[in-house]
Amino acid sequence: MAVDETSRTFVHPLYGWLEKIPGLSVGLTTADAVLSWGLEHSLWVFPMATSCCGIEFMATMTSRFDMDQFGTFTRPTPRQCDVMVVAGTITVKMAPRVKRLWDMMPEPRWCVAMGSCAISGDFYRNLYAVVPGVDTFIPVDVYVPGCPPAPDHVHAGMHVLMEKIRQVRKGTFRPNADPAAREGLLRPSIPRIGDPDRDPALSRAQAEAAFRMDPGCQVTPRSEDERDVP
Amino acid sequence: MPDDVLALFRTRLGLEEVPPEGPFVPPETLPDIVAALKEMGFLLFLYCAATHWPATENRPEAFTVAYGLRRPGPGSSTARLRVRIPADGSIPTLSGLFAGADWQEREQYDLVGIHFEGHPDLRRLMLPEDWEGHPLRKDYAIDTHHFPWR
Ligand code: SF4
Numbered sequence: 001m002a003v004d005e006t007s008r009t010f011v012h013p014l015y016g017w018l019e020k021i022p023g024l025s026v027g028l029t030t031a032d033a034v035l036s037w038g039l040e041h042s043l044w045v046f047p048m049a050t051s052c053c054g055i056e057f058m059a060t061m062t063s064r065f066d067m068d069q070f071g072t073f074t075r076p077t078p079r080q081c082d083v084m085v086v087a088g089t090i091t092v093k094m095a096p097r098v099k100r101l102w103d104m105m106p107e108p109r110w111c112v113a114m115g116s117c118a119i120s121g122d123f124y125r126n127l128y129a130v131v132p133g134v135d136t137f138i139p140v141d142v143y144v145p146g147c148p149p150a151p152d153h154v155h156a157g158m159h160v161l162m163e164k165i166r167q168v169r170k171g172t173f174r175p176n177a178d179p180a181a182r183e184g185l186l187r188p189s190i191p192r193i194g195d196p197d198r199d200p201a202l203s204r205a206q207a208e209a210a211f212r213m214d215p216g217c218q219v220t221p222r223s224e225d226e227r228d229v230p
Numbered sequence: 231m232p233d234d235v236l237a238l239f240r241t242r243l244g245l246e247e248v249p250p251e252g253p254f255v256p257p258e259t260l261p262d263i264v265a266a267l268k269e270m271g272f273l274l275f276l277y278c279a280a281t282h283w284p285a286t287e288n289r290p291e292a293f294t295v296a297y298g299l300r301r302p303g304p305g306s307s308t309a310r311l312r313v314r315i316p317a318d319g320s321i322p323t324l325s326g327l328f329a330g331a332d333w334q335e336r337e338q339y340d341l342v343g344i345h346f347e348g349h350p351d352l353r354r355l356m357l358p359e360d361w362e363g364h365p366l367r368k369d370y371a372i373d374t375h376h377f378p379w380r
Contacts, residue, residue: 092357092358093356093357093358128365128370129357129365
């Protein structure tokens with residue numbers, strides 16, 4: 001089994017051999033269609049749920065929203081799963097564990113980043129302990145934006161994933177690998193310390209905000225013109 | 231705070247006025263005072279929260295640690311006290327008196343870097359074991375790099 005990590009295509013080693021036998025390709029195409037149909041309609045989900053998006057994901061899996069109708073349901077172990085749904089903020093301490101669970105999942109496998117935190121870190125993006133998006137360490141197939149995404153958005157995301165699997169199996173899938181767009185996604189919104197384009201005024205403002213307080217737990221009142229909010 | 235606690239603070243610390251957010255207790259008398267409070271029925275260790283005060287031109291770098299204890303039952307009340315230590319100081323641990331203080335002190339060690347003397351197991355609680363620095367100090371930049379993930 002060989003998997004190309006950049007385009008996420010899945011090639012069975014038997015295929016090359018079997019395709020050489022004359023007349024077998026028709027049968028193989030049919031078998032492949034059946035196999036794809038089976039793959040995309042039995043997506044067992046490993047819920048990598050770490051925070052509030054996890055609660056929404058639990059709601060999505062209840063009978064009210066009924067993901068079972070697509071053959072999608074959760075399993076408690078990565079060994080039995082096809083899809084990892086990363087639902088929630090991933091911290092620096094959690095990231096190696098997520099990576100390890102991802103490595104335990106058998107090929108072929110897919111990853112859905114659910115919620116702004118899993119996509120980009122959201123408003124925790126520039127925090128010391130938060131990873132700015134799970135795609136910095138595992139390949140993500142489908143992004144479901146929202147904070148949190150509603151259950152029907154997760155449904156839509158799973159349908160997009162099914163469509164992607166179908167296209168990848170048919171060989172018609174073309175990933176959008178625009179490097180400029182990718183870099184814009186990965187760059188933090190506030191330049192970090194050591195960044196050449198970090199504004200020195202930002203460091204000064206952060207330091208001043210920290211130094212303005214006194215040990216009596218009293219905040220020195222700021223003058224009118226210093227206030228951020230009028 | 232209830233009257234018996236105020237009386238205890240006045241006699242033990244020689245204070246006229248006890249501020250409502252708690253008096254400053256010298257670190258070496260902290261275990262005695264907390265043990266006395268426990269005798270008086272303050273059985274619940276509520277919180278232990280440390281703050282970092284960076285050096286300015288008027289004062290050197292310092293830490294304050296605030297403690298809160300609660301007396302459960304009818305008419306329950308809270309006792310609050312604070313400890314101020316210099317940058318290189320340490321505080322005697324309360325984990326011998328209250329088992330619940332163990333992890334709270336580990337958390338304060340992890341995030342602010344307070345050294346609790348005599349603590350049985352002073353390791354990081356929440357951040358990864360190989361983390362450098364204490365992120366809730368005022369001189370820790372919020373966007374410090376942490377490779378390979380940041
Ligand atoms: S995206 Fe919003 S709802 Fe989801 S984990 Fe982050 S903060 Fe919570």
